[in-house]
Amino acid sequence: MNGVIDRFEGSVAVVEFDGNNRKNINLTDLPAEIKEGDVVVFNDGKWQLDQNQTARLKAEIDILARDVFE
Numbered sequence: 001m002n003g004v005i006d007r008f009e010g011s012v013a014v015v016e017f018d019g020n021n022r023k024n025i026n027l028t029d030l031p032a033e034i035k036e037g038d039v040v041v042f043n044d045g046k047w048q049l050d051q052n053q054t055a056r057l058k059a060e061i062d063i064l065a066r067d068v069f070e
Contacts, residue, residue: 001042002053005034015040037061 003015003023012024013034030040031049039053 002050003040004057005036005038005040007036 001017003017006014006016006022008014008027009024011027013027013030014022015025016022025047030047034040034049037054037058039050039057040047041050041053042048
């Protein structure tokens, strides 16, 4: 299960799955280095940062933003 960190609210991260589904996940259950926009994956019973998916998503967003402002 992959999700994107949408925002932080107190001691939880709001993680978005499949566009509209959101779930609050305790920050203690997530890697300490996560930031808004990072992709996390639930693997082997724990949440992990997916650096490759995060980089891919950020590149896609950069392209879309550049197209909008050109």
